[in-house]
Amino acid sequence: MSEEKYFPKSKIGQWFDSRLPLLSLMHHLRDYPTPKNLNYWWTFGGILTFCLITQIVTGLVLAMHYVAHVDLAFESIEHIMRNVNYGWLLRYVHANGASMFFLAVYIHIFRALFYGSYKSPREMIWILGMMIYILMMATAFMGYVLPWGQMSFWGATVITNLFSAIPLVGEGIVTWLWGGFAVANPTLTRFFSLHYFLPFLIFGLVVLHIWALHIPGNNNPVGIDIKKPSKDTVPFSPYIVVKDLYALIIFLIIFAGIVFFVPNILGHTDNYIKANPIVTPSHIVPEWYLLPFYAILRAIPSKLGGVMAMFGSLFILMIIPWLDTSKIRSAVFRPLYKIFFWVLVIDVLALGYLGAKVPEGWYLFFGRLATIYYFAHFLIIMPVLGYKEKTIPLPISISDPVLGEKTNLTTTNQKKTV
Amino acid sequence: MKNKFKLIASLSIFFLISLNINLYSAESGAHLIKTEWSFKGIFGTFDRGELRRGYQVYSEVCSSCHSISELRYRNLSEKGGPEFSIDLVKKIAASSEITDGPNSDGEMFTRPGRLSDKFAKPYPNIQAATAANGGAYPPDMSVLVKARKGGAAYIYSLLQGYDEPPEGFQLDDGVYYNKFMSGNQIKMPNMLSDDLVEYADGTKATTEQMAKDVSSFLTWVSEPSLEARHKIGFRVILYLVVLAGLVYLSMNRLWSRIESKK
Numbered sequence: 001m002s003e004e005k006y007f008p009k010s011k012i013g014q015w016f017d018s019r020l021p022l023l024s025l026m027h028h029l030r031d032y033p034t035p036k037n038l039n040y041w042w043t044f045g046g047i048l049t050f051c052l053i054t055q056i057v058t059g060l061v062l063a064m065h066y067v068a069h070v071d072l073a074f075e076s077i078e079h080i081m082r083n084v085n086y087g088w089l090l091r092y093v094h095a096n097g098a099s100m101f102f103l104a105v106y107i108h109i110f111r112a113l114f115y116g117s118y119k120s121p122r123e124m125i126w127i128l129g130m131m132i133y134i135l136m137m138a139t140a141f142m143g144y145v146l147p148w149g150q151m152s153f154w155g156a157t158v159i160t161n162l163f164s165a166i167p168l169v170g171e172g173i174v175t176w177l178w179g180g181f182a183v184a185n186p187t188l189t190r191f192f193s194l195h196y197f198l199p200f201l202i203f204g205l206v207v208l209h210i211w212a213l214h215i216p217g218n219n220n221p222v223g224i225d226i227k228k229p230s231k232d233t234v235p236f237s238p239y240i241v242v243k244d245l246y247a248l249i250i251f252l253i254i255f256a257g258i259v260f261f262v263p264n265i266l267g268h269t270d271n272y273i274k275a276n277p278i279v280t281p282s283h284i285v286p287e288w289y290l291l292p293f294y295a296i297l298r299a300i301p302s303k304l305g306g307v308m309a310m311f312g313s314l315f316i317l318m319i320i321p322w323l324d325t326s327k328i329r330s331a332v333f334r335p336l337y338k339i340f341f342w343v344l345v346i347d348v349l350a351l352g353y354l355g356a357k358v359p360e361g362w363y364l365f366f367g368r369l370a371t372i373y374y375f376a377h378f379l380i381i382m383p384v385l386g387y388k389e390k391t392i393p394l395p396i397s398i399s400d401p402v403l404g405e406k407t408n409l410t411t412t413n414q415k416k417t418v
Numbered sequence: 419m420k421n422k423f424k425l426i427a428s429l430s431i432f433f434l435i436s437l438n439i440n441l442y443s444a445e446s447g448a449h450l451i452k453t454e455w456s457f458k459g460i461f462g463t464f465d466r467g468e469l470r471r472g473y474q475v476y477s478e479v480c481s482s483c484h485s486i487s488e489l490r491y492r493n494l495s496e497k498g499g500p501e502f503s504i505d506l507v508k509k510i511a512a513s514s515e516i517t518d519g520p521n522s523d524g525e526m527f528t529r530p531g532r533l534s535d536k537f538a539k540p541y542p543n544i545q546a547a548t549a550a551n552g553g554a555y556p557p558d559m560s561v562l563v564k565a566r567k568g569g570a571a572y573i574y575s576l577l578q579g580y581d582e583p584p585e586g587f588q589l590d591d592g593v594y595y596n597k598f599m600s601g602n603q604i605k606m607p608n609m610l611s612d613d614l615v616e617y618a619d620g621t622k623a624t625t626e627q628m629a630k631d632v633s634s635f636l637t638w639v640s641e642p643s644l645e646a647r648h649k650i651g652f653r654v655i656l657y658l659v660v661l662a663g664l665v666y667l668s669m670n671r672l673w674s675r676i677e678s679k680k
Contacts, residue, residue: 083491246662256658272562272564
């Protein structure tokens, strides 16, 4: 993206900026040319940044009161809920914040899938994003273990046991993860340590993610490159800032609705029962945001196969910039891909639903069907569509009329400029 | 405009779904008995009289087996709870025996409870409680309402769910039939019967009334901040809605510059 070179006005500013170009960076962030036709699906980047910071700040305070010990962890959570000033608020914001974080990240990912934001030249942004997503899942999983309730304990047992499926070294790896021969105090303390550490790694990756974004600039709903920067773009501040802020507030209203009125709706009741290694819950389920992968894991009859399918389902996302052979980015101009996109959305929602059910009978059958479709979408449909699909002609530029046709997914602003 | 609407619509659909769908499959069981709960809803608060009566049922009936280890005596006088007078709560605390120590001689000793103490437990540990109750541990009630699907309605139903086992039902020794218990077998006998307690406020102590009162009390025990949460929540959302309106207007004004520039 072309931008004018920035020179600070004052002497001191010039002295400083030539040694550490922080002022140039600020200037770049402020004036960063952004496509003016971005719709509200593009506001989730800002929302996600907010979520990450919220999680880090609330987590920092919670860690001051939490005790990572098998005999005290559960009680220390109740201590936070009852004796720490506004401890209940901190904990509910943090616990539901994780859910809101995942809700936002799923919308963000599906937005990228719809508008082809992972395609050249934005592959690095996508890969970094996927790394963030995987780290988020690891962090959330370990965070869920910390209250040391029944689901914490048994969830940790099930998930860490997955590694025992690895031939030869599996058992050794599990013992190494546990720090012993069962999920116990050493497991809890290391999960706490990692749960504290990983968010900073995520933060670092977010910086790289944004950096990588600022090289080619934003994709946009039409999916074509910026032709005339002066006509097609607006400076990030104030136009995008105010729009992101508006979307963030709407998001916060929903967030607050959950935190203040149904704070336990997304959790499992069993996690209010202290962990008991002797009593297995009748039905072990992870948090909702991990359910699609849990369904894939259980769809495969063999343990090793299930583990490979589960990790494969994540790995496959990493390589979709090369699996998608279509040169057209936005699904707006790809009538067939648009249909398959929505089928994928339904498929992932179905996997999530099935992940919460006991894998038997029809649940298992549909679980397998949905798993097969998930892989088929990326491995067969995506590559083939690129060759077979008849796409709709692209507009000349973002600010020019869309060849007389009205596309239904362009934004307010674009419509008004037309 | 259309997109904004779409986005808000989809987010609110998610919200509504999360409210209504029970994500995790429920065990099959009888439908819980329905009743009105004063603490439900956005403006829900506890019924002070209900909490006080519920405390009475707990202390006279439940507390001989069930602990509330996370509750402190001072909580009974705090805002949003039964709001007993501080003098009464001091008396309640003092009537319990708390094990403290070791003293300077290295001995453990007992003393009357204080406001800052946690509720005295009926048994010294889980094993003792299990042994004294025929091999079933009477669960601690600190977060019991949050630990059971159905919450207060579940406790309320369970307490009234004792019945003769249906024909052909194999009941194990020392357990009772209960419509709402998973597996329909419960170690706890039917504890409530009409006029079991004599309510200080003169309310007639029917089984239904006691079940309701103690369920409300246990809800407060599980969630002592509920009233504060509802109150703050309403203000937060009101603030956010107003802010959203203001930001929306500023946004429109800002973006109108872009639209006029051809």
